[in-house]
Amino acid sequence: MNIKGSTNIVGLIGHPVEHSFSPPMHNAAFDALGLNYAYVAFDVNPNDLQSAIEGATSLNIKGFNVTIPHKIEVIRHLDELDDVAGLIGAVNTIDFKNLKGYNTDGIGAIKAIEEVTQVKDKNVVVAGAGGASRAISFYLAKFGAASITILNRNVKKAQMLAGDVSASDLIDEVKSDSISQITSHLSDADILVDTTPLGMDPHIDDEPIAKADAMHEDLVVFDAVYNPNETVLIKEAIKAGAKPVYGIKMLLYQGAESFEIWTGKKAPIDVMEKALRETLNIE
Ligand SMILES: NC(=O)c1ccc[n+]([C@@H]2O[C@H](COP(=O)([O-])OP(=O)(O)OC[C@H]3O[C@@H](n4cnc5c(N)ncnc54)[C@H](OP(=O)(O)O)[C@@H]3O)[C@@H](O)[C@H]2O)c1
Structure with missing residues (x-):
């Protein structure tokens, strides 16, 4: 990286930020395209x-990621x-050209899933009803999912999120239920999205939200957890012959979307993925 008087600064604000994987991913992309940008992390107290x-x-x-x-x-x-960031009610990317906020987390998950299957017309089960679930659920609706079933430990939260997504008029069918009922919902599902932190390091031996015997071979199983790369849920998906989608891909594509918003250039996906894998120590 060659920082000059004219270098454009983008970065991350959060609290804490020191373990972020975004600086190496974005700086590798700027280097690869020869763009005069640098990405730094700022720890900002609330x-x-x-x-x-x-x-x-x-x-x-020029731009911020927000965590x-x-x-x-x-x-x-x-x-x-x-518009969709407004529906979600959360922003992870700011473009300072017009001080506009975006949410690229949801689209990041969609692009990760769409490496394997289209979201349009699919029946999707979403486990969890927190921030990641909210961002992903609105984007599933925007990308034409046939139905979304939101399952959560706290069923009230699942009902509230289902109500919000339904009220957006982006989709006709949004249901909610307790996560304990997941097996009965998976037989008709095309895609399972897990946004719970189950299986995340250091809890890598957690009981996953679903086991292989509840999955079918045509099911696409996306786990938002990216550390470890192969979570307990992904292991079960592989055992079932289902199609796994790894959490690192969401991290990659949300970053790529932010990159494109700030620079107006197509993100070098391969370069960003390589940097991310090196930082996360994933082959
Ligand atoms: N790959 C990526 O780029 C990316 C991006 C964002 C987030 N993530 C990952 O997504 C996960 C969720 O993040 P978030 O921001 O949505 O968190 P959050 O807002 O705290 O929501 C967590 C959700 O998981 C549920 N949950 C927590 N512990 C559980 C358990 N033991 N059993 C069943 N459900 C449980 C919670 O249910 P209750 O409501 O019942 O408590 C809640 O619905 C994290 O692991 C995060 O690392 C990945």
């Missing part, structure tokens, strides 16, 4: 969020909001 956005504007920063705990709160400091 009390300092407004001054961080104002300061970034004054410093002519926990700022994804919802940051919206009040923006001038514009992408």
Whole structure:
């Protein structure tokens, strides 16, 4: 990387940020395309969020990724909001050209799944009803899923999210249920999306949300957890002969979308994936 007087700065705001995988992924992409950009991470205390956005504007920063705990709160400091980000109610990307917020987490998951199968007209079961589930569910609806069934331990949260997605008018059929009923929902499902943290390092031996005997060979199984790469759920999917989609792909494609928003250039996916795999120590 060759930082000059004219280098454009993009970055990440969150609290904490030091373990982020985004700087190596984006900087490898800027290097590969010879773009005069650098990506850095800023640890921003929640009390300092407004001054961080104002300061970034004054410093002519080009773009930010936004992570926990700022994804919802940051919206009040923006001038514009992408339509789906508005429905989701959370932003993970800011373009300072117009101080506009986007949510690329959901589209990242869709692009990961669409490496294996189209989302359009598919019946999708989504496990979990937190932030990742919300972002992904609205995008599943936008990309034409036939139905979405949201399953959660706290069923009220699943009902509320299902109600919000249904109210968006992007999709006709949104259901909710307890996650304990997952087996009965999987027989008719084309795609399973797991947004629970089950199986995430160091809890790699957690009981997965579903076992191989509940899956069928045509099922596509996406686990948002990316550390470890092969989670307990992905292992069960492989055992069942189902088609696995790895969490690293969501991380990759949400980054690629942000890159394209900031630079207007097509993201070098292979370069970004290689950098991500090296950082995560995945072959
Ligand atoms: N690959 C990527 O790029 C990417 C991006 C974002 C997030 N993620 C991953 O997605 C996961 C969820 O993130 P999030 O931000 O959505 O978290 P979150 O808002 O805290 O939501 C977590 C969800 O998981 C459920 N859950 C937690 N522990 C559970 C358990 N033991 N059994 C059953 N359900 C359980 C929660 O259910 P209750 O409501 O009942 O508590 C809730 O619905 C994390 O592992 C995160 O690393 C990956």
